[in-house]
Amino acid sequence: MKIENAVVFVTGANRGLGLEFAKQALALGAKKVYAGSRDPSKVTLPGVIPVKLDVNNAQDVAAAAELAGDVTLLINNAGIASVSEGLTRPGSADLLRKTLETNLFGVLAMTQAFAPVLGRNGGGALLNVLSIVSWVNSPVIPEYSITKSAAWSLTNGVRHELRKQNTQVVGLHAGYIDTDLTSGFDVEKTAPSDVVRQAYAAIEAGELEVSVDEKTRAVKQALTQGVYLIDPSTQS
Ligand SMILES: NC(=O)c1ccc[n+]([C@@H]2O[C@H](COP(=O)([O-])OP(=O)(O)OC[C@H]3O[C@@H](n4cnc5c(N)ncnc54)[C@H](OP(=O)(O)O)[C@@H]3O)[C@@H](O)[C@H]2O)c1
Numbered sequence: 001m002k003i004e005n006a007v008v009f010v011t012g013a014n015r016g017l018g019l020e021f022a023k024q025a026l027a028l029g030a031k032k033v034y035a036g037s038r039d040p041s042k043v044t045l046p047g048v049i050p051v052k053l054d055v056n057n058a059q060d061v062a063a064a065a066e067l068a069g070d071v072t073l074l075i076n077n078a079g080i081a082s083v084s085e086g087l088t089r090p091g092s093a094d095l096l097r098k099t100l101e102t103n104l105f106g107v108l109a110m111t112q113a114f115a116p117v118l119g120r121n122g123g124g125a126l127l128n129v130l131s132i133v134s135w136v137n138s139p140v141i142p143e144y145s146i147t148k149s150a151a152w153s154l155t156n157g158v159r160h161e162l163r164k165q166n167t168q169v170v171g172l173h174a175g176y177i178d179t180d181l182t183s184g185f186d187v188e189k190t191a192p193s194d195v196v197r198q199a200y201a202a203i204e205a206g207e208l209e210v211s212v213d214e215k216t217r218a219v220k221q222a223l224t225q226g227v228y229l230i231d232p233s234t235q236s
Pocket residue numbers: 011012013014015016017018037038039053054055056076077078079080081102106129130131132173174175176177178179180181182
């Protein structure tokens with residue numbers, strides 16, 4: 001599908017990658033861009049329609065689908081991450097539950113609410129923002145990694161189900177991106193503009209999965225040959 005004339009809904013659109021998704025959708029000629037945010041007053045980008053949306057709040061999700069009944073492209077971008085004390089430490093289960101709530105169940109809730117909308121509007125597309133750690137567990141953020149693996153599997157499952165209504169379901173995988181989420185990490189990062197440019201190009205090309213940087217592409221390639229091991233000295 002083309003972004004030009006699409007009606008786009010972006011979750012977590014007030015900052016970071018979500019803001020960039022909204023900006024580039026406008027630049028590519030989207031007919032309308034809904035910008036979901038837990039606090040809509042934080043959506044300051046001219047030209048978008050702010051929508052109050054906490055993806056963990058069932059009422060918000062239902063109201064968003066009601067309001068935005070003309071959506072043809074859903075970008076499930078909202079996500080959280082926390083540095084971990086380790087999977088074998090007592091706090092791990094709580095951190096995993098909390099992170100799953102947004103990164104997995106939030107995506108599922110939005111998908112369930114918007115699948116009929118996309119179907120009614122001809123199929124359209126749905127893109128889930130996943131990660132390099134969907135494929136390899138990071139020792140710094142192991143709980144987050146588990147949530148992104150689960151969200152990858154969710155993406156693959158939803159793709160099967162929505163094929164019959166002609167919805168293109170895309171998984172986006174990335175290593176470090178230069179947003180607030182990674183401000184504490186002194187590592188090489190991809191610019192959000194580069195990530196989003198590749199994401200929209202993949203949607204327009206009809207692709208089902210996009211890896212936006214060399215490292216991510218290398219990890220996927222390595223998985224076909226065995227287990228990919230993180231270098232403990234560089235955590236990458
Ligand atoms: N940065 C990276 O290195 C990287 C790499 C791979 C994948 N990703 C993924 O990219 C996506 C965007 O991350 P980012 O880097 O842009 O992070 P970010 O700068 O921290 O922004 C996260 C966005 O998600 C929103 N959000 C969090 N919980 C939410 C909820 N329950 N309901 C609605 N919105 C919620 C935040 O809203 P508030 O402003 O209200 O907190 C914010 O708008 C995430 O799915 C993340 O996992 C990031």
